Structures are given as C-alpha cells and as structure tokens.
Amino acid sequence: MMKKNNLTILLMMLFSAMALGQSTETDLQLQSELNKLSFMEGRWEGSGWTYGRDGVKHTFEQTENIQFKVDGTTLLIEGIGKANGEIIHNALAIISYNKEKEHYNFYSYMANGMSGDFKAGLIDGKLYWYPTDFIRYIIFLNEQGQWHEKGEMNRGGNWLQFFEMTLNKK
Numbered sequence: 001m002m003k004k005n006n007l008t009i010l011l012m013m014l015f016s017a018m019a020l021g022q023s024t025e026t027d028l029q030l031q032s033e034l035n036k037l038s039f040m041e042g043r044w045e046g047s048g049w050t051y052g053r054d055g056v057k058h059t060f061e062q063t064e065n066i067q068f069k070v071d072g073t074t075l076l077i078e079g080i081g082k083a084n085g086e087i088i089h090n091a092l093a094i095i096s097y098n099k100e101k102e103h104y105n106f107y108s109y110m111a112n113g114m115s116g117d118f119k120a121g122l123i124d125g126k127l128y129w130y131p132t133d134f135i136r137y138i139i140f141l142n143e144q145g146q147w148h149e150k151g152e153m154n155r156g157g158n159w160l161q162f163f164e165m166t167l168n169k170k
Contacts, residue, residue, distance in 0.1 A: 030073040033097040033104075036122055037075055040066045040139065044147045048081075048165025060088060062165050064147065073097075087111075095120065104129075137163070145169070 044064040052058050065078045074096045081089030090111035098105050104120035106129040120129035126140035134154040142148040151163030 026071040027073060029099060030097050031071065034068065034072055034075055034095070037095065037104075037127060038068075039125075039141050040075065040077075040127070040147070041068060042066060043170045044167035045170055046146070046165060046167035048149075048163065050151070050163040058083060060165075062089070062167060064167060069094075142166070 044066070045062070047059060047061050049057050049059045060081045060083045062079065062081045067076050068074070069076045074094055077091075077093040077095070079089060079091045079093070080087060092109045094107045096105050096107070097103075104122070104127070106118040106120040107115070108118065108131075109115045116131065118129050118131050120127060122128075126138050128136055128138050130136050135151065136154075136159070137149060137151045139147065139149045147165075147167035147169070149163075149165050149167075150161055152159040152161050154160075
C-alpha cells in the first residue's frame with residue numbers, strides 16, 4: 001500500500017513539474033501575424049447584398065464584432081445578418097495563424113450547425129479566405145475606411161461576384 005501511494009505522489013510531482021515548466025509567454029510571431037489583421041478589429045454595422053439560390057439579389061443588414069483574444073494571437077469574429085427584421089446569418093469565426101504552413105486558419109461556426117476550417121491569406125493588405133476551391137471572400141478597408149467584403153465564385157477561370165457588404169465602424 002505504501003509503495004502505491006509513493007508512486008502516486010511521485011507521478012503527481014512529475015506532472016506538476018512538467019506543467020510548471022511549460023512556457024506561458026506569448027508567441028510573438030503569432031501575435032505579429034495576427035496584428036496584420038488589426039484593420040478588422042472593432043464593431044461594424046452596415047448593409048450588403050447577395051444572390052440567392054433563386055438568382056434574385058437579396059439585401060440585408062449586418063453587424064460584425066471583432067476582437068483580439070488570447071493575448072493577440074487569435075481574432076474572434078461574431079457576425080449577425082438580418083433581412084426584414086429576421087436573422088438570416090448568425091456566425092462565429094476564429095482566425096489564427098499556422099506557423100508551419102505559413103497561412104491563416106479561418107474556423108467558422110454557424111447557427112445551423114455548419115462549420116469548417118478554411119485556409120486564409122493576406123494579399124496586398126486584404127484578407128482572402130476560401131470556403132471551397134472555387135469560392136473566395138475578400139475583406140479589406142476601402143478608401144473611406146469602411147469594411148468592404150465581397151464574395152466571388154470561380155467559373156471557368158473567371159471570378160464572378162455573388163456577395164458584397166460595406167460596414168461602418170461604430
């Protein structure tokens with residue numbers, strides 16, 4: 001009985017020492033890469049349009065609340081879209097940086113249960129993220145300092161726009 005207790009105590013001490021030995025310092029490279037997306041931070045409100053499956057252009061009102069988390073190493077995005085007073089888009093996304101693959105990861109979660117882990121990249125100050133190989137979204141600040149986002153679909157090598165929104169910082 002005494003040997004089992006000694007072994008348990010020894011294992012607890014070993015695991016405690018290992019836990020205490022882990023670094024709690026912020027990864028400065030991750031922080032630096034995420035800081036490149038600081039243009040997105042804040043609370044945004046505005047409107048947009050999208051083509052529905054019916055081929056008709058539909059308009060909506062949108063809010064985006066974007067905050068840095070985990071000491072600036074992740075970006076949390078909460079988006080709510082409404083049309084005619086009803087919620088039509090309710091999503092949460094987390095952006096992080098993958099040092100090994102040298103690109104951003106865009107984790108998306110929607111109220112309807114859909115979710116995904118998508119590749120994203122910063123090109124000329126614009127965030128591109130790709131839900132599929134033939135769909136991309138592009139987020140950037142326009143000349144007026146507004147959040148501008150567009151969605152495009154690749155049709156035979158041509159990118160055709162199906163979505164756009166413009167938001168003002170509040």
